[in-house]
Amino acid sequence: MIARVIGLGLKILLWFIVVTALWVLAYRFVPPPxxxxxxxxxxxxxxxxxxxxxxxxxxxxxARAAIAGEDSRFCSHHGFDFRAMAGAAARNARGGRIRGGSTISQQTAKNAFLIQGGGYVRKAFEAYFTVLIETLWGKRRIMEVYLNIAETGIGTYGVQAGAERYFRHGADRLSATEAGRIAAVLPLPKKRAAIDPRGFVRSHGNAIAARVGIVRRDGLDACLR
Incomplete structure (x- = not known):
């Protein structure tokens, strides 16, 4: 009886791995619908x-604004930035504004394959899908999917739709300031707007825009070139 249960569990696990791997592989070539x-x-x-x-x-x-605002070591880590996670945990323990340590890879895995809530169970699946996309996609595809499915406002997804909504032109000619404002919206897109930003969004967006040049100069976006 125990052997049968174990055997069934292994079959389910194998099917899960095969199906999810094929799902991730498909999204390497086609946009998530x-x-x-x-x-x-x-x-x-x-x-x-x-x-x-x-x-x-x-x-x-x-992409440079996303790296500057969300994940400065995007090109050098393999999906997880344990230094950023530790730093976020330490800051959160001191109180104040809650900050996460998720990388762009982790956010892409969550956005493409999972729900937003779910606590530690979702985090476990997020880690699994992060490993898969880092292995099967590579950095350019991860950034491409991230910039296309990340929520940039209520009902608005991707930087193209965000650029048209906020600035009335395409994402192909975003200025560093505009890119910084969109990047500032990404963590809380339902509560922030990139057009006529105020308070934290304005200051954070300006700070991100100022760091875009640093990302370029220091080659922090080298994996995307």
């Missing part, structure tokens, strides 16, 4: 605006 976050917007009565745009057609300063 829909995400659970988008589904949540639809179920809440919001329309979804998105426009898939290849990384080559997005101004490089947008």
């Amino acid at each position: 829909f995400t659970f976050t988008m589904l949540g917007d639809v179920m809440s009565g919001h329309s979804v605006t998105k426009a898939w745009t290849p990384l080559s057609d997005i101004d490089p300063d947008m």
